[in-house]
Amino acid sequence: MGLSDIAAGIEVVDEQRDSGVATVDRTTDSLAERLEPFAADLPCTPGEAAALVDAYAEGKSVGASARVAGIAPTDGAKALHLFGESVSPVGPMGREIVGDWLAGELPRTEAVELAGVSDQEFALAAYVETHEPIEGAMEAVEGALSLDGDGSVAKRDALGDTMDGVGDLRNC
Known part of the structure; x- marks a missing residue:
């Protein structure tokens, strides 16, 4: 298949088709x-x-x-x-520790110490792990x-001043 075969059927037009804007209207309910x-x-x-x-x-x-x-x-x-939303106060290793505690493989005091969080943060991490x-x-x-639309870019832009950049990590 050559380029002429691939380009067959492509048209150049002077106007664009107005396809409208897709909307979801949920304004009737708060x-x-x-x-x-x-x-x-x-x-x-x-x-x-x-x-x-x-x-x-x-x-x-x-x-x-x-x-x-x-x-x-x-x-x-x-x-x-x-x-x-992602609100867990622990990272992947902390999640494993919470999982080990939930499975009965670690006592709570040891799990809290290993996770490196407060009792309150540990309780929140356990909630996150046990509730979908x-x-x-x-x-x-x-x-x-x-x-x-998807929130990712706009939220990052809105919170841009609160997030560390890669350059900030060199000074840690």
Whole structure:
């Protein structure tokens, strides 16, 4: 197959076709109303969860977002985890240690020490390891947590001043 065969059927036109913009309109229900079906599974009320998500989407930290919502920071982190956000206070090795503790292979005091976190952080890590995000709740908050469709680029841009760059790692 040559280039002429590949290019067969390609046209050059003077105008573009207007295909419109795909939209999803969920404006009829507030975020709190969309979270209502999941109220029994949330560590706070749907109204508090909505306030938490709004503050978090604005770029506030988990703790600051929880304070805006009027809930404990740990409950805020739990709710955000249930919405699919990564809030675990431990890395991959810490997750293994928490898993070993959950399996009964380590005593709690030793696991906390090995993970290098506080008791409260360890409890949050255990919660994250034992609770899956709620699929429907993740969908309910999806638009609020994403600033540009998937959220990744816009959130990184919005939080750019709070993130370390590669150059900052040389000075550690």
